[in-house]
Amino acid sequence: MRKIIQVRIFRGEHQYVAECLDLPVVTQAKTLDELTENLSEAIRLHLRSENLAELGFAEDPSVLASFELDPVVHAKA
16 A cells, blocks of 8 residues: 655646546646645545545545756856
């Protein structure tokens, strides 16, 4: 049983986007704080009527988020 729900967070054109890798859940927000709240609510709503064991998850799984950063361009001296 998996104990972690993996999430990919990246900067969209105008907002931050969170996309679950293990569940069909995607949400967005203008700030990372809002995104965290939206993501928690979206996962909770998605899982509320699901059997976690049938989805391959242990009870009360954690969320692990990976944040994709834009590449840094270094100026030449």
